[in-house]
Amino acid sequence: MIGRPRSPRPSGGGTPVRRSVLGALAGIAALLATGVTAAPASAAPDPGATTLSAQERALAFWTPQRMREATPLDLLTVDRSDVRAPAVRTGRAKVVAPSAPASAAGPLAFPHGGGPWSGGGAVTKTAGRVFFSYQGRTASCSGNAVTSANKSTVITAGHCVKMQGAWHTNWVFVPGYHDGQRPYGTWAASKTLSTPQWTASEDINYDIGAAVVAPLDGKRLTDVVGGQGLAFNTGYNKAMYSFGFPAAAPYDGEKFIYCSGTTTRDFLLSNDHGLTCNMTGGSSGGPWFTQFSEATGTGLQSSVNSFKYNFFPNSMYGPYFGTDAQNLYQSAQSS
Numbered sequence: 445m446i447g448r449p450r451s452p453r454p455s456g457g458g459t460p461v462r463r464s465v466l467g468a469l470a471g472i473a474a475l476l477a478t479g480v481t482a483a484p485a486s487a488a489p490d491p492g493a494t495t496l497s498a499q500e501r502a503l504a505f506w507t508p509q510r511m512r513e514a515t516p517l518d519l520l521t522v523d524r525s526d527v528r529a530p531a532v533r534t535g536r537a538k539v540v541a542p543s544a545p546a547s548a549a550g551p552l553a554f555p556h557g558g559g560p561w562s563g564g565g566a567v568t569k570t571a572g573r574v575f576f577s578y579q580g581r582t583a584s585c586s587g588n589a590v591t592s593a594n595k596s597t598v599i600t601a602g603h604c605v606k607m608q609g610a611w612h613t614n615w616v617f618v619p620g621y622h623d624g625q626r627p628y629g630t631w632a633a634s635k636t637l638s639t640p641q642w643t644a645s646e647d648i649n650y651d652i653g654a655a656v657v658a659p660l661d662g663k664r665l666t667d668v669v670g671g672q673g674l675a676f677n678t679g680y681n682k683a684m685y686s687f688g689f690p691a692a693a694p695y696d697g698e699k700f701i702y703c704s705g706t707t708t709r710d711f712l713l714s715n716d717h718g719l720t721c722n723m724t725g726g727s728s729g730g731p732w733f734t735q736f737s738e739a740t741g742t743g744l745q746s747s748v749n750s751f752k753y754n755f756f757p758n759s760m761y762g763p764y765f766g767t768d769a770q771n772l773y774q775s776a777q778s779s
Contacts, residue, residue: 492605492611492633492637493634494615494632494635494636496658498613499632499633499634499658500632502613502615502633503630505614506616506630508624510575510582511575511584511618511624512624513582514575514582514583514691515583515584515691515725515726516584516585516691516726516728532649532650532763532768534677534764534766535676535677535766535767535770537676539673539674539675539678539744540590540591540673540744540773542566542591542670542671542672542742542743542744543591543666543670554683554705555703555706555720556702556703556704556705557703557705557720557721557722557758558701558722558723559702560699560700560701561700561702564741565737565738565740566670566672566741567687567733567742567743568741569589569619569670570589570619570666570669570671570672571586571589571620571688571730571731572586572588572589572619572620572621572689573585573617573618573726574587574604575614576612576613576614576615576616578613579608583612584691584697584726585601585603585604585727585728585729585730586600586688586689586726586728586729586749587599587600587617587729587730587731588600588672588731588745589619589665589666589672590666590673590674590745591666591671591672591673592666592773592776593777593778594656594776594778595664595666595667596634596657596659596664596665596666597655597656597773597776598633598654598655598657599729599745599748599773599776600654600655600729601651601652601653601728601748602643602650602652602653603642603646603651603653603728604653604728605637605653605654605655606646606653612636615632615636615655616630616631617630617657618630618631619631622698622699623698623699624698628668628669629660629661630660631657631660631665633656633657633658634656634657635655635656635776636653636654636656637654637655637775637776638652638654638772639768639769639771639772641768648763649714649715649763650763650768651750651751651763652748652763652768652769653729653772654773654776655776656776672731672733672742672743672744672745673743673745674744674746674773675735675744675745676765676766676767676769676773677766677767678734678744678765680708680717681706681707681708682706682707682717682734682746683704683734684704684705684706684707684717684719684732684733684734684736684747685702685736686703686704686719686723686730686732686733686760686762687700687701687702687730687731687732687733688700688701688702688723688726688727688728688729688730688731689726689727690723691724691726691727692724692725692726693724695723695724695726697726701727703721703722703723703760707719714751714761714763715764716747716750716751716761716762717732717746717747717761717764718759718761719761720759721749721758721759721760723749723760727749727760728749728750729749730748730749731747731748732745732747732749732762733746745765746765747762747763748763749762750762
């Protein structure tokens with residue numbers, strides 16, 4: 445059964461998008477509004493391949509001014525008549541250890557509903573902003589570099605790589621972004637991927653994306669910034685930390701923001717993790733960590749910032765990293 449969202453409402457000065465939601469959970473407000481229309485079904489993640497010339501154009505396209513002007517799209521309101529989706533596919537627990545150096549950080553408050561991350565550590569290098577073009581607009585999300593066989597894999601939200609049946613263009617990742625600075629360079633995607641459920645029908649329960657970025661100056665991504673670990677099929681009700689670069693008011697996309705707390709399982713319309721968090725549009729795709737160490741800034745990525753209910757504005761939701769998320773990671777790291 446599907447439902448339809450009500451009309452979009454302004455949020456942080458973005459551009460409104462109207463959609464109908466195809467999938468068991470419909471009409472959810474994505475942090476970067478997910479204009480959803482049906483795309484052809486796919487049995488496996490459908491990669492958005494990028495040619496070398498397109499990568500070069502993307503790097504040239506993203507000037508400092510365009511990055512400053514990139515904005516998130518508006519949030520959508522939610523139809524409460526939507527019904528709960530079937531449970532996500534699960535399997536055996538799987539953990540991938542971090543490869544990021546355990547650099548020093550400092551203790552911060554737990555739980556925390558949202559504020560600047562001042563602890564330092566590895567996360568300030570592995571996490572970053574994502575920029576892309578969508579329907580003639582410039583937009584931003586967040587992402588995170590993870591340990592991978594190709595040393596070039598970024599995990600983000602599904603709607604940060606594909607929307608309304610089309611893969612985003614001019615896709616780049618800027619690790620360690622802050623205040624307009626790009627301390628570790630700008631990395632262009634050679635391929636973007638998502639889960640089969642997001643690729644086929646943009647089902648919010650599987651709002652997970654990945655990108656494989658091309659080498660920069662002869663170096664691979666995690667050789668430069670390190671990679672966080674990952675955890676799949678490890679359950680609910682965990683102590684988690686969420687990070688991102690919210691760009692809608694009261695934030696401006698220039699600061700690295702975090703939330704922390706013990707998550708709950710969404711009891712309304714999805715199978716997602718829920719966390720008290722005031723981050724806004726632009727934080728979509730930012731990493732959620734279990735076993736996160738404030739002392740080193742390392743952890744196991746277990747979700748991404750995905751959506752908010754309009755009637756719970758201070759709660760963030762992120763998809764469960766189950767078997768399909770694990771398969772997506774495997775596809776990305778083997779590319």
